[in-house]
Amino acid sequence: MEILNFLARWGHVLFGITWIGLLYYFNFIQGGYFKKATPEALADAKKNLAPEALWWFRWGAMMTFLTGLILLMGVSKLNVMNDYIVIGALLGTFMFLNVWLVIWPNQKIALGMVDGDAPKAAGKALLASRTNTLFSGPMVFFMLASPHFSGGYGHGWGSTGMWGCVVLIALLEVNGLVGKQGPMASVRGVIVSSLVLTGAFVAVLKLV
Incomplete structure (x- = not known):
């Protein structure tokens, strides 16, 4: 059992590096x-580079999520769940769902792999991707x-502060689905926002 837990942790890190990278x-x-x-280079990148990168991206997310579930079940059995695990797991779960339910479906349209409103789809994918970057820190x-x-381990969980963080995460996820990029519009902005959000949590x- 110990070796299985270690292998799941090892895989979780490897897949996570692939996904977040x-x-x-x-x-x-x-x-x-x-x-x-250039138009020629852009067309080639959309046809050949982006789809392959998205394959590794979405399956990296899937395997990170699945190995995370295995680890989470182990934590639950040991009764060492705490506020930090809950917040980290919730953020990771929303990020995983954003990849498979928002980013990938809309990127297929934006890249011309399936029919649809490409500019609108690209905007939705970008907002969800920026939200995932915000959550990653x-x-x-x-x-x-x-x-x-x-x-950390050995402490109780379910504090008022934790529930406050959960509410904030939910609001930010809603914004990531139907809101605006705001300060996340630039690379510097989303990096700073992620660091600030970490400190706020x-x-x-x-x-609290």
């Missing part, structure tokens, strides 16, 4: 390149904090 590639590199590329922080930061947990 490609998330950052799309947001920090590819988006900017698409704006500057606090998600990784709380996954690491659960066993290593004050308030920690403050809420510690002070």
